[in-house]
Amino acid sequence: MPAEFSSAVLDAEPATVRPGEAVECAHCVLPVPPGLIAVERDRQFCCHGCEAAYELIHGTDLAGYYAICEQLDTHPPQAVELSDSCEEFDHPAFIERHVRMLPDGRCEVRLLVDGIHCAACVWLLEKLPRLLRGVVSARVDLARRVARVQWDADAVSLSTIARRLRSLGYAARPAGGDAESDGFHQANRRQLVQLAIAGACAGNAMLLAVAMYAGWFSGIADDHSRLLRLASAVLGTVSLLGPGATFYRGAWNALRTRTPHMDISLSLGLAAGGLMGLVNTWRGTGEIYFDSLCMLVFVLLTGRYMQFRQQRRAAERVAVLRGLVPCIASRINGEGRVERVPVEALVVGDLVEVRVGDALPADGTVVSGTTQLDESLLTGESAGVRVADGDSAPAGAINLTAPIRLRVVSTGHETQVGRLSALVEAASLSRTPLVELANRASGVFLIVVLVVAAGTLAAWWPTGVDQAVDHTIALLIVACPCALGLATPLTIAVASGQAARRGILIRSGDVFELLSRRGTIWLDKTGTLTTGDLSLRSFHGDRSVAPFVRTLEEGIAHPVARSLARTLGCLTARDGLSEPSPLPDEFQYFPGLGVAGRFGDMRIECGSRRWLESRGADMSAVELWLADSPAAATTIHVSRDGRVVATFLLGDAPRDEARDTVTALQQAGWRVGMLSGDQSDIARAVARDVGIEPSRVIAGVLPEEKLEVIRRTSETEQVVMVGDGVNDAAALAAADVGIAVQGGAEASLRAAKVYLTQPGLGSLTELLAGSDRAMHAIRRGLALSFAYNITAVTLAACGMVTPLLAAVLMPLSSLSVIALATMQRAFPHSSTMATNGSRP
Amino acid sequence: MSVLYIALPAALLLGGAAVAAFVWAVRSGQLDELETPPFRAVFEDPPRPRE
Numbered sequence: 001m002p003a004e005f006s007s008a009v010l011d012a013e014p015a016t017v018r019p020g021e022a023v024e025c026a027h028c029v030l031p032v033p034p035g036l037i038a039v040e041r042d043r044q045f046c047c048h049g050c051e052a053a054y055e056l057i058h059g060t061d062l063a064g065y066y067a068i069c070e071q072l073d074t075h076p077p078q079a080v081e082l083s084d085s086c087e088e089f090d091h092p093a094f095i096e097r098h099v100r101m102l103p104d105g106r107c108e109v110r111l112l113v114d115g116i117h118c119a120a121c122v123w124l125l126e127k128l129p130r131l132l133r134g135v136v137s138a139r140v141d142l143a144r145r146v147a148r149v150q151w152d153a154d155a156v157s158l159s160t161i162a163r164r165l166r167s168l169g170y171a172a173r174p175a176g177g178d179a180e181s182d183g184f185h186q187a188n189r190r191q192l193v194q195l196a197i198a199g200a201c202a203g204n205a206m207l208l209a210v211a212m213y214a215g216w217f218s219g220i221a222d223d224h225s226r227l228l229r230l231a232s233a234v235l236g237t238v239s240l241l242g243p244g245a246t247f248y249r250g251a252w253n254a255l256r257t258r259t260p261h262m263d264i265s266l267s268l269g270l271a272a273g274g275l276m277g278l279v280n281t282w283r284g285t286g287e288i289y290f291d292s293l294c295m296l297v298f299v300l301l302t303g304r305y306m307q308f309r310q311q312r313r314a315a316e317r318v319a320v321l322r323g324l325v326p327c328i329a330s331r332i333n334g335e336g337r338v339e340r341v342p343v344e345a346l347v348v349g350d351l352v353e354v355r356v357g358d359a360l361p362a363d364g365t366v367v368s369g370t371t372q373l374d375e376s377l378l379t380g381e382s383a384g385v386r387v388a389d390g391d392s393a394p395a396g397a398i399n400l401t402a403p404i405r406l407r408v409v410s411t412g413h414e415t416q417v418g419r420l421s422a423l424v425e426a427a428s429l430s431r432t433p434l435v436e437l438a439n440r441a442s443g444v445f446l447i448v449v450l451v452v453a454a455g456t457l458a459a460w461w462p463t464g465v466d467q468a469v470d471h472t473i474a475l476l477i478v479a480c481p482c483a484l485g486l487a488t489p490l491t492i493a494v495a496s497g498q499a500a501r502r503g504i505l506i507r508s509g510d511v512f513e514l515l516s517r518r519g520t521i522w523l524d525k526t527g528t529l530t531t532g533d534l535s536l537r538s539f540h541g542d543r544s545v546a547p548f549v550r551t552l553e554e555g556i557a558h559p560v561a562r563s564l565a566r567t568l569g570c571l572t573a574r575d576g577l578s579e580p581s582p583l584p585d586e587f588q589y590f591p592g593l594g595v596a597g598r599f600g601d602m603r604i605e606c607g608s609r610r611w612l613e614s615r616g617a618d619m620s621a622v623e624l625w626l627a628d629s630p631a632a633a634t635t636i637h638v639s640r641d642g643r644v645v646a647t648f649l650l651g652d653a654p655r656d657e658a659r660d661t662v663t664a665l666q667q668a669g670w671r672v673g674m675l676s677g678d679q680s681d682i683a684r685a686v687a688r689d690v691g692i693e694p695s696r697v698i699a700g701v702l703p704e705e706k707l708e709v710i711r712r713t714s715e716t717e718q719v720v721m722v723g724d725g726v727n728d729a730a731a732l733a734a735a736d737v738g739i740a741v742q743g744g745a746e747a748s749l750r751a752a753k754v755y756l757t758q759p760g761l762g763s764l765t766e767l768l769a770g771s772d773r774a775m776h777a778i779r780r781g782l783a784l785s786f787a788y789n790i791t792a793v794t795l796a797a798c799g800m801v802t803p804l805l806a807a808v809l810m811p812l813s814s815l816s817v818i819a820l821a822t823m824q825r826a827f828p829h830s831s832t833m834a835t836n837g838s839r840p
Numbered sequence: 841m842s843v844l845y846i847a848l849p850a851a852l853l854l855g856g857a858a859v860a861a862f863v864w865a866v867r868s869g870q871l872d873e874l875e876t877p878p879f880r881a882v883f884e885d886p887p888r889p890r891e
Contacts, residue, residue: 140876143873189872203855204851231849
């Protein structure tokens with residue numbers, strides 16, 4: 001295979017450039033901007049970064065990377081030019097926190113690498129020792145996007161490694177969560193070992209039982225029978241004392257907290273059966289139950305392990321998603337120089353610089369500079385907030401227009417974001433504990449079985465102690481919570497697995513049960529019902545100016561200008577105006593106001609109404625255009641030679657499928673409401689667009705108020721919250737089911753029980769429909785195991801459960817439950833979903 | 841039939857050895873991560889450029 005990979009690339013013809021044809025970058029396969037095409041060269045690159053990465057990869061004989069990418073139908077991440085020193089990776093505070101010293105003098109760090117998304121990335125990054133001298137090894141965990149890098153601190157610095165990764169297009173940051181991941185591995189290993197022992201005991205005990213049952217029919221020599229029973233007893237004792245101890249511990253905890261739990265009846269059955277079996281082995285007569293007991297232990301442990309894996313898998317994928325506060329800050333030291341430090345090193349009173357496009361590393365007061373901040377993750381407000389000297393600015397907000405300097409006021413947990421996460425944690429803890437369906441059922445079941453068992457013992461007592469004890473133990477064993485205990489977790493595990501393949505990660509077993517009831521769904525607006533980006537909502541006037549406006553706006557870094565340029569690109573292409581206009585002969589940018597340019601003898605100005613009026617433009621056409629425009633949009637006017645000829649309305653557009661989703665939810669019996677931190681008229685306009693009743697729109701609410709709304713609603717009914725931002729996190733945690741949508745902030749993902757990895761709301765309807773189907777499957781499984789148990793208990797109480805019948809009934813019930821659970825299709829397969837469903 | 845006295849303990853010992861091997865594999869971390877190693881097995885040999 002590897003040979004094929006490499007030859008495919010080396011034999012490839014160099015790309016020849018034909019005029020007017022889109023050219024792909026030889027590294028990242030993105031289109032190459034026309035200005036950068038050099039016809040005389042063999043290969044074209046979209047930027048210097050890609051060219052450097054391409055040369056680096058070829059220079060080290062790793063060209064197979066491109067072939068693997070091609071084979072997997074993916075492409076490398078766009079490489080970036082080296083502007084960062086990555087010096088924060090060498091900071092003592094960083095090293096102390098994230099770097100582990102190995103006994104042999106090497107260093108190890110776990111880096112979260114954003115660009116990792118396919119096997120080709122694994123291949124290339126694990127060749128890091130060949131790309132950089134001093135790196136000893138690099139191990140990539142594809143699912144978690146974590147690279148574990150070991151290096152020789154004398155030969156190379158961590159910042160050099162980070163720079164090299166970045167030059168290949170992989171931005172790295174510390175992964176954190178070492179302890180958490182170690183804890184998971186420990187638990188995983190412990191459970192696997194227990195499963196292995198229980199499985200081996202169960203399998204062998206079953207084989208011995210077959211021999212004994214055969215002997216029961218056709219006769220068997222006494223000493224052989226004794227040997228088989230002895231071997232069974234050994235296996236049974238190992239299984240009951242080793243892996244079986246889990247259940248005794250569970251039962252003990254349940255007894256201490258006085259909650260009925262399946263483990264109590266299980267432990268009772270296991271202990272009684274085990275003791276009786278040992279006594280009977282010793283005596284040489286009577287029933288031994290070791291085959292059933294071993295099987296019971298194994299099957300139940302399997303069910304628990306599946307639950308454990310499923311919860312962990314969802315939690316892991318969430319944990320690797322991007323944090324809100326950056327891990328790096330640019331601190332200005334005593335001499336006025338900027339040094340890059342990890343945020344952990346910041347203290348109150350430090351002066352930090354925040355560049356355009358970066359998130360604020362700490363809460364602070366602006367000391368110099370005036371800019372717009374995007375605080376939408378904190379407040380839900382989609383419009384930028386203007387800050388100037390003396391204003392306070394929260395950590396996590398994104399600096400939009402101009403660099404600023406901040407005096408740090410609070411850091412880490414003390415920041416607004418930090419306090420919000422504390423709120424989230426508190427809300428998750430105070431959530432009313434929901435007893436899982438199986439546990440609730442088994443609590444009742446436990447009492448019934450114990451009563452019947454006592455009755456059986458009393459009823460058979462007159463006919464002989466031996467017989468009475470035999471029948472009672474037969475009852476305890478055959479009244480197998482096995483089917484009951486396995487049906488629900490197995491169905492949930494299978495349904496969750498199917499959901500995960502469809503991009504729906506479910507972290508809590510009770511989600512299906514909760515979602516199958518009806519109540520109120522609160523939807524967040526920004527980023528959930530809407531795309532969260534500004535885009536062109538409507539256009540009035542003369543379309544022929546569009547290419548000129550696009551050229552002007554492309555020159556500006558302001559987010560409004562960017563979205564206008566982007567959407568204009570699509571619009572003009574549709575109208576056959578895709579040819580970009582010539583570059584302006586004169587270009588003038590008025591920050592925060594507008595932009596002016598001269599194309600030959602034509603003057604084009606675009607900007608806000610007030611600014612154009614102040615420049616003396618004729619605005620007479622505008623009133624008519626604005627009369628029927630949607631509320632709540634950013635308006636940009638364009639004047640040509642002093643007369644306004646066009647108006648663009650930009651807004652946060654509802655997602656295409658938002659209306660259908662809302663309708664589908666309403667038809668399914670949910671009450672749908674909107675909860676937004678945004679201004680009320682914007683929220684109402686979106687609500688109207690997607691079909692939410694105005695009476696169910698609550699706008700302009702702070703995170704605390706969102707939480708309050710959820711708490712109030714959940715007093716009377718089932719509440720589902722769908723959201724994405726940190727401002728939703730507390731509400732997500734407090735709702736009966738919190739659903740975080742793709743692109744959300746980490747805090748909201750941690751708080752939510754469900755995470756939708758596919759963009760858009762399509763998964764939401766799928767999740768709700770799937771939950772209904774999963775609940776049907778669970779109920780079917782429960783009904784079956786109840787039917788089995790009632791039959792078996794009745795037979796056992798009447799003393800009719802012979803060893804043979806027990807041997808037939810036990811596996812039959814387990815098998816039928818497993819078959820039912822695995823054959824259900826709560827979330828139908830789809831061929832379009834690839835394995836990299838976790839890709840952001 | 842007295843072969844049973846040898847065969848049964850031998851079988852159990854073999855089974856025990858298999859369990860011990862599995863436990864060793866688990867303890868040495870071979871089952872910690874199951875998603876990336878399959879790829880690694882395919883890619884392990886560096887491709888040789890064809891002359």
